[in-house]
Amino acid sequence: MNTKALRQKILDLAIHGKLVPQDPNDEPASVLLERIRDEKERLIKEGKIKRPKKAKATSDKPHYPYELPKGWVWCKLSDCCHIAGRIGFRGYTKDDLVEFQKGAITLSPSNIIDGEMDYNKCTYISWDKYEESPEIEVLEGDILLVKTGSSFGKCALVDKLPWKSTINPQFVILKYISINEQYLTWVLQSSYARNNYNDFVLGTAIPTFTQVVLGNMPIPLPPISEQLKIVNKLKHLFLSINSLENNKKSLCTLIKESKSKVLDLAIHGKLVPQDPTDEPASELLKRINPKAEITCDNGHYQKLPEGWCECSFDDIFNITMGQSPNGSSINHQQGVEFHQGKILFGDKYLKQSDMFTDAPTKLATPNSLLLCVRAPVGVVNITQREICIGRGLCSLKPNAAINLDYAYHTLTTYQSDFESKSTGSTFKAISGSIIRKEVFALPPLKEQHRIVAKIEEIFAQLDAIETSL
Structure with a gap:
């Protein structure tokens, strides 16, 4: 209405x-x-x-x-x-x-x-x-x-x-x-x-x-x-309309809180039941990354669900910190898209011929997560195409142990944690070493797919309610 x-x-x-x-x-x-x-x-x-x-x-x-x-x-x-x-x-x-x-x-x-x-x-x-x-x-x-x-x-x-x-x-x-x-x-x-x-x-x-x-x-x-x-x-009529608007705002707030609760249940293994026949996450991760430091319980994620394990971001992502190229190379209308901060696609470009001159250029490959490492810290998105990333961004390319959509939904819950660990006086930023050491509760791969399907099902219902408002 x-x-x-x-x-x-x-x-x-x-x-x-x-x-x-x-x-x-x-x-x-x-x-x-x-x-x-x-x-x-x-x-x-x-x-x-x-x-x-x-x-x-x-x-x-x-x-x-x-x-x-x-x-x-x-x-x-x-x-x-x-x-x-x-x-x-x-x-x-x-x-x-x-x-x-x-x-x-x-x-x-x-x-x-x-x-x-x-x-x-x-x-x-x-x-x-x-x-x-x-x-x-x-x-x-x-x-x-x-x-x-x-x-x-x-x-x-x-x-x-x-x-x-x-x-x-x-x-x-x-x-x-x-x-x-x-x-x-x-x-x-x-x-x-x-x-x-x-x-x-x-x-x-x-x-x-x-x-x-x-x-x-x-x-x-x-x-x-x-x-x-x-x-x-x-x-009298405007009072009724005000009541409708207040109810609408309350419902929108409730929808936002519901989505947050769904994600909280998901990352704690309470959104879908565990299947004992699923290959444990630790075994899959060891095959993919033998050097991964894996634990199945600790103070941060106590009583991990059956088949889950704890690892670091460095164990499941190929992490690339952004590096801004020479400013004179930016603003060309063709080439590789360049992005510096909060992810807004399609605004600036970098010539292919300028990408490796003057300053090292960092690329995020398709199907990577993009994480804002400063101003604002912790905002996350997915890129479906190759882009050049500046200092404000970090690329997280999932390995075979983690589903891209599951990784995206989980990382949206990390913003306050990353903000609390950021430093700086002029503007807040978070370092690559902190990102690499950040802990991650990893479910079995099949369970990740079930969690994503359930999240998308619930979110679609909530989005339909919000759209109808």
Whole structure:
């Protein structure tokens, strides 16, 4: 379920008058609008607000986006509120910034998260700078709307204001709101409003729109009692959607924990039963690598399952530590792919002719494990093709004693262990000697195949649940 799209659909129904039934006994919105205009004239005469500028008329007869229900009326945004912004020359500089609560909060677009105000990270400016622009002092019940920058159109209703506040130049502030503030906020957050913002915006490097064009945006105005009904209905529905989202997040967390538990059971021999007829891992490993130092129990893997043994990474992998080639050889669009850190395929190449000049070049062969040895330590992947590896990577080529997929699933459980053994101040890294000596609990080869099949079966079911979310 796309809850974001669901919210927008519900808002669309609300502002089209299709979310709650109309009551013929409600006072028509046209009467409300006349009162609003009278009140606005009073505020202008008292000098509390300025008369809004008029946009250039495009036609004698206004064009409205869609037909409204009986009792509703179209108005301009500037009819139902006063729009103010920070005047350019009053914009503040870094010299106006002060420490926490040594001045007023200056709110920015980053203080709006998911359509609501968030005050966890606030910037403060001096009281002198704050008092220069009393017309943009932020109060409870105001609406903040971004008019410039990449997040233009982002808006929220101000509530639970923690400190005296103002706005930065990216915002406009809607004050003296004459209709239900929450209803107006949701209109401004609707896809209808977003389409208007996209039409209003000028510029590409720094998109922006003016207060004049914003003030002339048509707003669907219901009777005041219906506004309240719409708000209450939306609150109820959005609460249900929030519950769905929280349940979705909880389920995703549970899926992640379940996968981790499956892998934990797998590497401890508890995911599938042992088969006494399987060739023990120690016997197979001795044939493949007679020099392998094998034990069947120790403090790290106590009570190993029947047929399992303990060995080092060096016993079961051909380990190659990466070496970065000369920088001038990189970025060619053909040759062998070059990778330095976290494994992202297909971005850089190394010419075949440059591979063994200036600095030794290390290759990872197909069907090898790639392990990040620094930034970030412990991330693992599989390469299906030959690539050149830099200092940030290590190649682990399994020998015949270990299944590639089993090795991959097991190594994903080693990240925290590798991180704890990494060293360095500028960035953490893990050495080849530590990797070679790392212990590995090795099951019989046939059991490895059964474990991989069971992991993939369970993971497919969990992935299907996650995809359906």
